[in-house]
Amino acid sequence: METRKVPEYFGSMVFDDRVMRSVLSDKVYNSIRKTIDEGAKLEKDVADSVAKAMRDWAVEKGATHFTHWFQPETGVTAEKHDSFIEPSPDGSVIMEFSGKELIQGEPDASSFPTGGLRATFEARGYTAWDPTSYAFIKDKTLCIPTAFCSYGGEALDKKTPLLRSMEALNKQALRILKLFGNDTVKYVHTSVGPEQEYFLITKEMYDKRPDLKYTGRTLFGSKPPKGQEMEDHYFGVIKPKVKEYMDDLDQELWKLGILAKTEHNEVAPAQHELAPIYAKTNIATDQNQLMMEIMKKVASRHGLVCLLHEKPFAGVNGSGKHNNWSISTDTGVNLLSPGETPYENAQFLLFLCAVIKAVDDYQDLLRLSVATAGNDHRLGANEAPPAIISMFLGDELSAILEAIENGTPYNGKEKNMIKLGVDVLPAFDRDTTDRNRTSPFAFTGNKFEFRSLGSSNSIACANIMLNSAVAESLKIYADRLEQADDFKEALQEMIKKTIKDHKRILFNGNGYTEEWVKEAVKVRGLSNYPTTPDCMPHLLDEKNVRMLTSHKVFSEKELQSRCEIMLDNYCKQVRIEVNTQLQILRRMILPAIEEYTAELSAGILKKKEVNQNLSCTYDTAMVNKLSGLADDLYQKAEELEQAEDKLKESPDAVSESKEIRDNILSKMQELREMADEAENYVSKECWPLPSYGELLFSVK
Numbered sequence: 044m045e046t047r048k049v050p051e052y053f054g055s056m057v058f059d060d061r062v063m064r065s066v067l068s069d070k071v072y073n074s075i076r077k078t079i080d081e082g083a084k085l086e087k088d089v090a091d092s093v094a095k096a097m098r099d100w101a102v103e104k105g106a107t108h109f110t111h112w113f114q115p116e117t118g119v120t121a122e123k124h125d126s127f128i129e130p131s132p133d134g135s136v137i138m139e140f141s142g143k144e145l146i147q148g149e150p151d152a153s154s155f156p157t158g159g160l161r162a163t164f165e166a167r168g169y170t171a172w173d174p175t176s177y178a179f180i181k182d183k184t185l186c187i188p189t190a191f192c193s194y195g196g197e198a199l200d201k202k203t204p205l206l207r208s209m210e211a212l213n214k215q216a217l218r219i220l221k222l223f224g225n226d227t228v229k230y231v232h233t234s235v236g237p238e239q240e241y242f243l244i245t246k247e248m249y250d251k252r253p254d255l256k257y258t259g260r261t262l263f264g265s266k267p268p269k270g271q272e273m274e275d276h277y278f279g280v281i282k283p284k285v286k287e288y289m290d291d292l293d294q295e296l297w298k299l300g301i302l303a304k305t306e307h308n309e310v311a312p313a314q315h316e317l318a319p320i321y322a323k324t325n326i327a328t329d330q331n332q333l334m335m336e337i338m339k340k341v342a343s344r345h346g347l348v349c350l351l352h353e354k355p356f357a358g359v360n361g362s363g364k365h366n367n368w369s370i371s372t373d374t375g376v377n378l379l380s381p382g383e384t385p386y387e388n389a390q391f392l393l394f395l396c397a398v399i400k401a402v403d404d405y406q407d408l409l410r411l412s413v414a415t416a417g418n419d420h421r422l423g424a425n426e427a428p429p430a431i432i433s434m435f436l437g438d439e440l441s442a443i444l445e446a447i448e449n450g451t452p453y454n455g456k457e458k459n460m461i462k463l464g465v466d467v468l469p470a471f472d473r474d475t476t477d478r479n480r481t482s483p484f485a486f487t488g489n490k491f492e493f494r495s496l497g498s499s500n501s502i503a504c505a506n507i508m509l510n511s512a513v514a515e516s517l518k519i520y521a522d523r524l525e526q527a528d529d530f531k532e533a534l535q536e537m538i539k540k541t542i543k544d545h546k547r548i549l550f551n552g553n554g555y556t557e558e559w560v561k562e563a564v565k566v567r568g569l570s571n572y573p574t575t576p577d578c579m580p581h582l583l584d585e586k587n588v589r590m591l592t593s594h595k596v597f598s599e600k601e602l603q604s605r606c607e608i609m610l611d612n613y614c615k616q617v618r619i620e621v622n623t624q625l626q627i628l629r630r631m632i633l634p635a636i637e638e639y640t641a642e643l644s645a646g647i648l649k650k651k652e653v654n655q656n657l658s659c660t661y662d663t664a665m666v667n668k669l670s671g672l673a674d675d676l677y678q679k680a681e682e683l684e685q686a687e688d689k690l691k692e693s694p695d696a697v698s699e700s701k702e703i704r705d706n707i708l709s710k711m712q713e714l715r716e717m718a719d720e721a722e723n724y725v726s727k728e729c730w731p732l733p734s735y736g737e738l739l740f741s742v743k
């Protein structure tokens with residue numbers, strides 16, 4: 044392992060600002076900076092100069108290829124490598140890379156999901172450089188972060204709508220800041236720090252589990268005698284092998300300029316977390332994708348496998364990704380941080396209200412932005428926030444809002460009425476705003492933590508919806524305030540109204556309880572969509588289409604295609620699971636049960652040869668029990684297969700996904716329970732799969 048000091052190699056594989064400043068002429072540097080900071084158009088000669096400098100830098104670092112690195116809707120990243128080489132007339136080669144190659148690529152995109160956006164005769168897709176995210180070198184390849192769109196200009200990736208949503212929020216936030224007399228701010232952006240959870244198991248164990256290989260999660264497995272009950276793993280001592288992995292991982296991430304910061308054990312055995320320091324949302328999104336890739340790669344160097352699935356093990360906590368989100372100005376002010384002057388406070392409260400309104404009005408969009416087959420196993424399972432979206436503000440901030448709403452004195456020291464824009468907000472203790480782990484959307488002092496994301500998800504979708512919904516609140520506010528005769532009066536009124544209209548979304552209690560589910564739905568009228576088939580079709584609800592298209596985040600066609608792709612992914616994922624489950628059952632588990640019962644039966648005969656009168660109670664009972672289970676398993680597998688066959692008759696992805704929800708999932712679960720019971724009785728030697736205990740405690 045390298046012993047060089049961290050600052051020497053941090054970002055050494057990134058074509059970042061430091062590199063650009065040193066290798067580009069002042070003129071080119073200033074002009075690319077303008078493109079990065081303000082979205083100014085990139086001139087051809089500038090692109091050529093940047094490309095040349097990028098190539099020299101990359102070749103010097105050993106790169107031989109370049110790729111436009113993008114994030115299609117499959118949720119992973121895609122790349123197609125081209126080498127730099129160009130033939131020279133004398134038979135040798137030179138390393139070439141033009142501005143045109145930097146700016147635009149043209150991958151044959153026919154096998155990426157498009158949800159009907161692109162006819163097959165027009166299979167071309169375009170990738171376009173996103174200069175706001177730095178290029179980097181990975182595996183001797185210069186990777187250029189790009190957006191990916193169709194010939195007709197429709198977005199085929201997650202990056203394009205994310206950038207559009209950031210722009211929408213920027214536009215509306217600037218209008219609000221102007222109303223508060225702030226003309227110096229040029230740009231408002233959102234930042235995200237995603238906390239990434241994962242499991243580590245040994246490669247040896249992984250290789251013996253076809254379910255993990257094909258589906259990312261175990262489809263069978265009886266609970267180990269010791270799981271996470273003792274809670275001795277959380278923040279516990281990190282095992283040497285895991286420590287080596289984390290150190291190596293940090294180094295790789297640091298070279299790529301990713302600010303990996305905290306690493307610790309999580310609640311479940313073999314579960315860990317890695318959190319980087321927050322960055323602008325588009326960069327955080329790119330870096331999180333890259334991080335997940337590197338996590339897997341580094342694991343394989345250590346004889347380990349990094350599991351990013353939301354629920355690799357039943358009965359043990361799954362993995363999520365907390366999306367810490369805030370809004371800041373280019374002048375370095377966090378707009379979700381309570382300020383020190385009356386005006387700053389009023390502004391803070393307005394942005395806070397914008398988020399409250401956004402989360403309430405677009406609960407469904409936030410819910411569906413995190414919906415996948417994998418995450419459905421977590422949400423609402425008493426280990427992750429419920430599928431119902433609500434917000435936690437903490438007691439003090441809630442009391443302040445209540446006082447504003449009712450026009451009553453706030454119960455703070457001075458028992459003051461709060462007059463916005465005139466009074467300073469009473470100081471509240473930030474510590475009390477944290478630590479409600481059951482809330483899907485919690486205010487944590489100067490940022491919100493959206494906790495419903497699944498560990499394998501791209502963070503793009505959640506942030507697209509969040510940014511857009513908040514942009515919509517801000518737009519409504521700005522429309523009204525710009526027309527107001529008395530700004531302060533109007534502001535106070537609007538904040539009051541928001542609290543009154545949207546307080547149903549605020550909930551500081553325990554989100555894991557049955558009572559909350561009842562109260563949320565029956566009393567407060569919040570929506571509860573437990574599964575992906577329940578929530579995804581709401582993407583096309585009229586109010587959602589209207590909002591997202593009005594801010595130009597998606598076109599209507601893009602939304603239709605996305606809904607279809609998401610549901611299609613869901614159905615494919617579950618069908619793969621069904622087939623894997625059937626295969627493991629028929630080719631591994633049933634034969635094992637047979638082998639073991641045959642062994643027992645032979646044993647009974649042998650014993651009786653010794654003594655006719657032996658009762659053989661134990662062996663006989665086992666043979667009966669296991670034969671019964673084998674028959675039931677066989678029967679259930681037939682039923683599951685028939686139900687899966689019937690899916691072919693579904694006319695579209697919406698009905699197929701509902702069919703899965705209603706007729707497949709419970710059969711899979713029943714099948715699993717029977718097999719898990721059998722596992723408890725069959726000898727360890729005969730059982731063909733490593734047990735949960737062996738998997739979860741495999742890393743020493």
Ligand code: ADP
Nearest residue numbers: 234235236237318319320321367368369489490
């Ligand atoms: P924890 O949630 O474990 O208490 P922290 O709150 O310190 O930890 O940080 C969690 C994540 O939130 C980190 O990735 C951190 O960089 C990020 N974070 C901190 N401040 C902000 C902010 N203003 N905007 C977005 N993310 C932030």
Ligand code: MG
Nearest residue numbers: 238365367492
């Ligand atoms: Mg946190």
